Amino acid sequence: MTTTLKYVGKPTSLVGKTLWEILGNLKDFGVGRIIVRNSQTTRYKEPCFMRVLEVKAQPNEVPPKFKIFRPPNDLRDKDRPRQVYALCEVVFRGVKMETLQLLQGESSVPDFQLIPKHLEKNYKFTKTEAQRKEENILPRYLEFPPFLKDILVKNGVKEPKLKTVDNPAIKSLYRVAKEGEEPTRKFESGFDATKCPKLYEGINYDI
Known part of the structure; x- marks a missing residue:
């Protein structure tokens, strides 16, 4: 059995x-x-x-x-x-x-x-941890999303920038670049042209 x-x-x-x-x-x-x-x-x-x-x-x-x-x-x-x-x-x-x-x-x-x-x-x-942090240097500023960026520009902000903030309480192998330092890691917003333009036909983008 x-x-x-x-x-x-x-x-x-x-x-x-x-x-x-x-x-x-x-x-x-x-x-x-x-x-x-x-x-x-x-x-x-x-x-x-x-x-x-x-x-x-x-x-x-x-x-x-x-x-x-x-x-x-x-x-x-x-x-x-x-x-x-x-x-x-x-x-x-x-x-x-x-x-x-x-x-x-x-x-x-x-x-x-x-x-x-x-x-x-x-x-x-x-x-070592110090060597790894030197390889992962983040930019000091990131791009705003297009919609929020447009709102800030219309409210008088000439060059809206999103400041990168790291949490020192969390163990991390990354650090934010100092003033004038070139970052080794670059981030893109990822907001490119839509793959389905038909979904947005006839929409008024003037906000």
Whole structure:
């Protein structure tokens, strides 16, 4: 008699173990070892890995005294994977980050894999974060959409320019060009002539 398995629900893209399942079974909690996230290695061609520098285990969360109804896939109580603090040196898409990354909440996600010691020599970074930023210099100003640009011109703005603003709180491998500096990345508005001119026949463009 053959048994047929039928999976119900959305399939997960996570394949691997939690970080504590790996580090908790290694000498010195795996300090100095290399780990990868399978979701990154399958998505990017460039090497993505982390070298563990410091580990601090966290106690298991105490389940509530009263019973709460949870769906079968809810792991917020006693079945929730154990978390761990892990300070890591990160290489993302071949770029070595300048600042260290602290893994905490994501350590309970079953997405990590340990790299054997004899394969660690294959994991190298190609560029530093500073070198990558120098290759990705954004222009200081971008073009307005044609409709908004026309409105600004009719309201007295001679040369409307959209200033490029970067968020310093977000880790990025891009930076905005300084005054007088030539950007290496150029962006076009993408608003060209329509491919279906018949859709706009008889329309008065005088706004």
